[in-house]
Amino acid sequence: MKLELRGVTKRFGSLVANDHIDLELRSGEIHALLGENGAGKSTLMNVLYGLYQADEGQILLDGVEQHFRGPGDAIAAGIGMVHQHFMLIPVFTVAENLMLGHEDTTAVGILNIASARARVRELADRFGFQIDPDARVGDLPVGVQQRVEIIKALAHDAKILIFDEPTAVLTPQETDEFMQIMRQLRDEGTAIVFITHKLREVREVADRITVIRLGKVVGEASPTATNTELASMMVGRAVELTVHKDPPQVREGAGLVVRGLHVLAADGTVVVDDVDFQVRPGEVLAIAGVQGNGQTELAEAIVGLQEKVTGSITLDGEELVGKSVRGILDEGVGFVPEDRQEDGLVGSFTVAENLILDRSADPAFRTAGTIRRGDLDRFARDRIAEFDIRTQGPSSPAGSLSGGNQQKVVIARELSRELKLLLASQPTRGVDVGSIEFIHKRIIATRDAGVPVVVVSTELDEVVALADRIAVMYRGGIVGIVPADTPRDVLGLMMAGETPTKDAA
Structure with missing residues (x-):
């Protein structure tokens, strides 16, 4: 199957999200769509999947123009999409999720769940997924949920698969397994569009790379291109990707000390569980982990945004628990929230x-x-x-x-x-490579000025680049605190809940 997008344009008011984009995809290849967040990648794929209708341009399959009025039309044409945020019903089983929207019934009108179970087993065996058709989706690890999404797409005979930022919620090991799945699908003849902004993954798995900047295709690149070359295409200028820093010069003073910290969600669920750590003046402690393991709540507890907090948080000996947000900021805490539009700006x-x-x-x-x-x-x-x-x-x-x-x-x-602590949560989320370069330099300059720095990030490359020490969170607790040169595979195991060995730590 050959897919062609010709002159596809999508506008939202005065914003041109896609500007006359041409793209070609062939069976048996992985075509990476590379660009920063906001470049227009996901919008383009939402047009292809029928979620949006293009204002101009054509979509052709094997030379025949298509007019998708919704995802159902795209699915019928052999196009499947695995979204960054999975479209699964947590309380349903794998088989029930497979049937959703495509319910098969027996002659007397009863749902044919046995047929769905058989289809799950068939596809799981084909790809070695080891998925129980009767497992409740909400009980499955994130990496397995993603495989359920892939099975859903394949169950409807998808010949073209779109993966939208598929590794955003995966550990490094799960990412490696996912890329192997993509290669297997490609080798069986599936055409894959891989949307991402992660240069390492693109170079590792893509057969072809198209770079989008500000809604326009700025060129194609070879997978043999260097990270610097790809980053320059994404940004439009030369970019320094390496964070240059000297060893930390730790100063006198306690800095930030967290002891026995517990945070409860509004429903009473424990979201931060007995956390202890210290960040001394002049060092960066990076807090790593898959999104949703308590990092957000930990950062908010430090700055006073969580209500149900017990334990101790001291800054230069001054207790912060119980103070207002205003009071904590006045103590010299600089806070970069993870959602700038919701919490960082007006x-x-x-x-x-x-x-x-x-x-x-x-x-x-x-x-x-x-x-x-x-x-x-x-x-x-x-x-x-x-x-x-x-x-x-x-x-x-x-x-x-x-x-x-x-x-x-x-x-x-x-x-x-003047700061006594910088707390930066997802400091470069959704920003271009050039801005990432600048922000990283400022964070290191703050460390070098003798300020304790806490960086919370789900981007492992960012964690390794900035950290002097790394604390890995899993299900609300800290699995371990390890040096910045800890191997990525060890960090990945920790992100999945495995305690590091003494050699690793």
Whole structure:
């Protein structure tokens, strides 16, 4: 089967998400669609899958133009999609999820669950998946849930499979297993579109690479291209991917000390379970783990955003548990939240106003309850220059900036005052490679200034690049704290809950 996209254009109001994109896919190949978050990759695949309708352009299968009014039409044409966030019903079994939307009934109108079980077993045996058709999906590990999604697509005779950021929720070992599955599918003749922004994975598994930037195809690349070459295509300029740092110069002082920390969710579930660690002035502790293992709640507990917290969190000997968020920030804690648009910025406020969100009462900017606009404007222009924020000026709405520049506003705000602790949660999520380079340099500069730094990240490359020590979380607890040069396969096992050996630690 041959798939062609010709001149596909998709607009959302004034935003052109896909701008006259041409793409070709053949049976028996893995075609990687590479680009930063927001480049238009997922939008393009949603058009192909029938979730969106193109404003212009054509979709052709074996030379015949297609008009998909919804995913059902795409599935009928032999196209399957495995979404980054799985489309499974947790309380249903594997077989029941397989049947969903394609219910097969017996002559008397009863669901033919036996047929679905047989189909699951057939496909699982074919790919060595070892999946129980009667297992409840919510009880399965994330990597196995992804295989259920693949079986769902194959059960409907998909000849073309779209994988949208498929490794985002996987451990390194699960990622390696997934890439082997892709190779097996390719060798059996399946055409695969692999959407990602991870350069290492693209080079390892792709037969062809198409790079998208700002909604346009900027070129094709060979899998033999270097990471630097691919990154340059994605960003449009030369990028330094390596984080250069000297060994940490740990200073005197306790820094951040967490002891016996427990956090309960609103429903009483334990989300952080008896956590202990210390971060000394002048070092970076990176907290790694698959998303959803308590990292978010741990970070929020440190900054006072969680209500049901017991244990101790001290900063230079000062207890933070029980203080308000305002009180904790005033203690010198800089906080970069994982969702900048929800928690880090006010999109309708100007860049200047966002740069002092946590300092609006500071005498440096206010007199008798009124902000001195001249001083604020000068401060904002200095930060815009220092942090290379690409904006038309201090008065531009923060919501009008690109994701990378929005993140730079957050970073600039937090690093523009004297800090006793920097807590950066997913500091480069959804930003371009060039902004990642800049943000990493600023984090290391903060460490080198003698500030304790905690980085929470699900990107293992980022963890290894920034960390002096790595704490791995699994199901709310810390499995172990290991040196930054710990092998990736050891870190992957820890992310799956396995305690490291003494040699690894």
